Every structure is written in C-alpha cells, then in structure tokens.
Amino acid sequence: MWDVVFNRWLVFAFALHSRSEAELAQRPLHPCDPNDRGVIVDLFWVIMKPYYDDGNGIVIYHGDCREILPRLPKVDLVLTDPPYGIGKAEWDNEYPAWFTNLAFSISNAVGIMPGLWSLPSCIRSMNEKYKWVLCGYNKNGMTHGAIGFNNWIPCVVGGTIKNGGQDAMSFSIGRETKLNHPSPKPLPFMIWLVNRLSDKDMVVLDPFMGSGTTLRAAKDLHRKAIGIEIEEKYCEIAAKRMRQEVLSL
8 A cells, every 4th residue: 555655656756856766766865855855745745645624724634543643743732532342443442551652742731531441541541641530521411330320421631731620511412413423422521621621723633533523622612623533434524524614602
C-alpha cells in the first residue's frame, strides 16, 4: 500500500518541483536541504490528506491513531473515549494503558472516558499527571453496574487542567438523532466537558472519534477540532454531522 502511495507522490512531487527520476536517483531527498523541504512537506500532506476538512478548523482523518498522532502538531486538549468491550479493537478486554502516554505526547491536557470498569486502570496509567475525575450524571438513562444500575459517566483528567468550575453536571437523554454507533456519547455531556477543559479557538483532539460527538461539541463552542477514526463508516457519519450549522448555545 505505502509503495503505491509513495510512487504516486513521486509523480506529484516531480511535477511540482521539476525533479526528474534520474536526478532524484543521483541526489536523494534530504530534510536538512532547504531545496528539498518543500518536496518533503508535499509528501507529508499527501499521506496525511484529511477525510474531511471544513476549512474552518474542523478536520477528520481516517486511519489508526497510533500511526497518525505522531505526525500531528501539539494540541490544547485530548478528549476521547477509547473503544474496548465492544469488539472493536485488539485490546478489547482491558483498558489500553499505552494510549495514555500517547495522548500526553501530543497535549499537556488530557481527558479520557474509560468507563466505570476501567476507571482504576486509567487513573493508574496517568501516574503523577492524574488530577481528578469529572462526572456526567444521566438522569433518565442507565446501564448495569456491579452492584446495581449505573447512571454516571466518568472522565479522568490529567496534566495541565484549568482551575475553576464544577466537577459534575447532569443531563437528560432526549430525542437526539439516533447514530449508527455502538456507544455514542451524550452531546450535552461532551459540550460541558469541552467547555470545562478548553477555551475558545483552542484545538481539541479526539483520537477515537467514533460518530464525532466531541467534534460536534467543539464546533458548537467555536473550538478547532481534529478527529481520528479507523472505521470509514463512522468518518462519514461524523462528516455529515460537521456539515450541520453551528448550534446556538
């Protein structure tokens, strides 16, 4: 696959920079050569071409976050719900502790919704960067817990988290549009989290974007946002949601 992408890029690069294949063979590209930097930037953007870009700071990438995250610039906030327990990933049976380090490599502020079963594992994975647990109380929805019904959603936060504000909110599930996703997060809770953890014009990243609720919340709050999703059908669902007008909050 990458050979095909690279060969297609070569044709593109030659056309832009007037470098013949023979010339390239005599003098390979080098990132420290100012004459080659433009070509290398072209390669970066061809490989990293977004699935969706609204031109106003909302971008979606289709792919594995482990491959895409190291190529992105730093962001102001990572806010996400890693998939597990739904048969979607190879780490399905336990919280993916490796992701916590990956999240902190791209942002100083991280919020992760691990579910109640993996709450202790997520907190441990943050080590000294752990700060607190934020909570969304669902007044009219529930799931099964170990000792009864569960009505709240935890979000573990760590790193540089802004002070002030409450650590919990309540919401009700209304007549929101049904999304073709096994575990979509409630939009009211995501709006509250994005507002609580970031400021206007900041960049919010969701590496496990799913149906795009984090991005929708960020867009409605006038943040920039990046979403990464490995399944194309969810990228399309999220892109359709991003094409809707910004809600009045």
